[in-house]
Amino acid sequence: MSFEPGSLPDLLPLYYRRLFPFGPYGRWLRYGGVPKSYFENREFSFTLRDDIYVRYQSFSNPQELEREIQKTNPYKIDIGAVYSHRPNQHNTVHMGAFQAQEKELVFDIDMTDYDDVRRCCSSADICPKCWTLMTIAIRIIDRALTEDFGIRHRLWVYSGRRGVHCWVCDDGVRKWSSTLRSAVVEYLTLVKGGEDTIKKVTLGDTIHPFISESLSIVEKYFEDYALVGQDILGSRESWDKVLALLPEHILFFNKKCNSIQHWEHLRKKMEKYRGSSKKVSYAEKEIMLQYCFPRLDINVSKGVNHLLKSPFSVHPKTGRVSVPIDLKKVDEFDPFAVPTISRLCHELDTINHDENEAEENEREPEGPRRSRDYKKTSLAPYVRVFEEFLEEMDNFRKGELLRISDSKRDF
C-alpha cells in the first residue's frame, strides 16, 4: 500500500478517530501521581495543512486534547515542556514569569549526521544496510543511560523517516536543568568536528569505561556493518578515507583483497607500528568509532523548552507512524515494516467491511469499539510496547509509594 502525501487530509481524520492510541497516550502524559496542573501546563504544537504552525496549545485533560486533534487533524504533533502557567494563556502572564519548568530528557539521532561515513545512502534516505547505525546508537546510548546514569524509563521511538528519538521519563530527570542535560550529551559525545574535520575521533592515553563499553558494542557489529555492508575498505576511494585516519601511511590498497582482509592487514600493521614506534595509538578503535559511534544533536537535548515530534505522530513525507521500538528486539526492528497511515486505514477498511459504520460519521467515538480499533491493525504490537513501558513506570511508582509509606509506617 503506497503512501501519497496528498492523501493525508483524507487519512488523518480516520487515523485520529480510530487509530491514535489516546488512552495510553493520556495516561503517559498524566504521569500517575502528579497534580492536575501538570497536564494543563504542558505545551503541544500542531503543524496543520499548508505548513501552518501553531504553538502554545494546551488542554485541561487528555480528552480535550483528543477532541482538538480530531477537530483540526494536524499533520504533525510536537510535545513541549510543562510550563509555570497554561501555555495557551502565556500572553496574559507577566513576561519573565512564564517559564518552562519540566520536560522529558530527549535525544534525536538523525541518519543525515552520518553522511560522511555511509556509502549506501545520503541525506533523508535510509536502507537496511545503514539502519544498523541506529541499532548501534540505541544500544550504546541506552546502556549508558541505564548503567552509568541510573536512568530507568526510556522510550525509544522511530522518527518516521531517518532516525530515532529517545524520551527519558524518570520523575527526577524531567526536572533537570539545561546544564545537566548538556552535560549528559557531552558525556555521550565522541565524534567531533564538521565537514572540515577529517579525523573526528581522537582517544586519549587512557580509555574511559564509557568508551570501552561502547567499543564492545561497536565491535559486535563492525564486521557485518562496516566491512561487509558498507565495504569501507573495498574501493580505492573509500579506502583513502580510512587511511586518512591512520597515524602513518602503513598500508597499501590491494585490489585483490576485500574489506575484511584489508582490515586484518591494517590491524597487523598497526600492531607492528605500535611496537616499533613505542607510541600509543588507538587508530583502529578510532576508525571504528568514527564510522559507527552515535552522533547526537545537543540542541535537541539541552533545552527544557525544546519541542519534539510526538510518538504516534505521522511523518507527513513518508506516511509512517512514529512508533515505539521494542528494546528487547532492537536488532530485528525494521523501519520499512513500520506501518504507514495509508496501510493502517486500508486495514481498517478490511475490518469494517462487515460493519455498517460510515467513516464520515461525525458522532462522538463510541468508547471501546472505536478507541481499540488499533488493536486489530498492524499498529497493535507497537502500542503494546508503549503500554509495557507505561506499566513499568506505574509499577515503579507504586513500589516507591509503598517504600515511602512503609518507612513512615503509614498504612
Next chain:
Amino acid sequence: MQFYRGNRLKCARLAGDRRGDRYPHSLQFYLQPPTENISLSEFESFAVDRLKLLKVVENLGVSYLKGSPEYKSKLEMELKKLKFPYRALAEEDYDARRKDHLSHFILRLAYCQSEELRRWFIQQEMDLFRYRFTELTEDLIKNFLTYVNLAYNAISKEEKDTCADKLVNSTPGFSGAKVVDMAYYKVPWSHAVDLVRTRRIYLHDGFAFVPHQDLVAIVLNNYRTNLSKALALTARSLPVVQSDERLQPLLNHLSHAYVGPDYSIQKNTGKISLEQIDALSVKSFPLCMRQLHKALRDNHHLRHGGRMQYGLFLKGIGLTLEQALQFWKSEFIRGKVDADKFDKGYAYSIRHNYGKEGKRTDYTPYSCMKIILSNPPSQGDYHGCPFRHSDPELLKQKLQSYKISPTGITQVLDLVKGMHYQLACQKYFELIHDVDDIGFSLNHPNQYFAESQKLLSGGREIKKERNQPENSQAKQSSQKSTPASSTPSCSNTKAEIKLEELEDYFTED
C-alpha cells in the same frame, strides 16, 4: 537576631563544655542563621573585621597563586590577627567560630543587595572556604561532610576492588597504586557535573566516583550554589531589616566601607609647603590626585567633585586651612574667578571642609572605595579613580607620557581589565618608585602619599632585584618593616572604630 543598644554584651552564655557543641567544627557552610542576642557594637565590629578579612583574601588572591605557601601563610596570619578560626583542631576556638558564624551572616545583609556585591562576596567567601577546607585532614573532612549532610559515602575496599581498573581508566593520571591509596567518594552525579561532562570520572548508576583530591571542587560548588540561593533569599527579606533604623546606615555603608585609618588626624600638619606640591604631585601623589592637580594648574579651576576629592586629600597630607585657602585662591584667580568671588564662595566651602563652618564636622579625606564607587565623573570633571573611570586608551597614553615601561603599562591595564583598580594603583606605585613589591595593601590616597614619602625618605628598605623577581631575602626585608609600620595604625583603627565614632564616620555623605 535581637539587638541591644549600648556596649553591654549579651551573648548567650553556654555552660562550660557545652559551648563546643554549637560549633563542633572550625569550618561551616553557614546553613543556619544565628539565633542569639548580640550587641550593636559587636555586630559592627564583627562585620568590619570580616570585611577586612575578605579584602585581604581578595588582594592575596591576585598577588599570589592561590594555595601557594606565601598565600597560605599570609592568610593564616590575617585570620589569627582578626581572631577568626585558623586552626582546624583548636579546642579553644569557640569564640572565633562564633565570630565567623555571626560575621558571615551580617555581611550577607550588606552584600546581597546587588549583582555586583553578591558576586564579590561569593568569590571571596569561596576562596576563604577553599583555603580552610584544604587545610583539613581526611578524617576532619569526613566529619565535616557528615555534619553538613553532604555525607558522600566513601566506597568500601571491596567495592573499590571490583571496579579498580575502571577507576584507573577514568581518572587521568592515576596509576593502580594511587587508586588503591586514595579515598573515593560516591557523589550524586549532579554534584559533579564538570567531572562527568568531561568524562574525567567513573560514573555508575547515577553516582560519580570522586577521588579525594577532586572532592574540594565538588564541595565548593555545593557551597557556592547554597550561598547564591541564600543571598537571593536574603535580598528578598532585606526591606524588613533595613527598616530597622539602627541597622540601615551601617548596612548601607558596609558595602562601601573603608576600614583603615581615616587620615583626619595628621601628625605632620603644616609640614608641607605650597612650593613643594608640584614636585610632590609627580613623586608621591596617587594618579587620581596627580591628575586633579594637573587639571587645576592647567585650567585654574576644578569643579565641585574635584575640589572635594583633592581638597580633602591635601588636608590629609598636612595642608593647614590657611595654606589651603592660599593655594586654591592663587590658582583660581589666574582663571576666571576674581578675589572677591573666591572669598565669598569657594573660601566658605574650604573652611567647611576643615570643620570651621556649618555643622563643624571635620571631613575625612576620601578612601579609594569611596572614590571608585561614588560620584563618577562626567564631562569636564577630573575627579574619580583614573583606573576605574578613564578610558583604557587614554590611561595608557597618560602612563606612557609619565615614561612608564611598556611592560609596566600592560600589567596595569591587565589589572584594570580585571577590575582590580586599587591593585592597578599599587602597580603604578611600584613602577613610579621602581620597587618590586609595594609592601602594603592600598586603600586610601593618603596612605599612598604617606607610604611614598616614607619610602623616599629612606624609612623602608626595599631592594630591587634585577634578575630574580622572587628573591625571598628581599621580600623578607621588606616584610619585616611593613608589619612594624602598619601595626600602630591598625591598633589605632581598632580604637577608632567604636560605635559613636562609627556613626560620625558615616554621616559625612
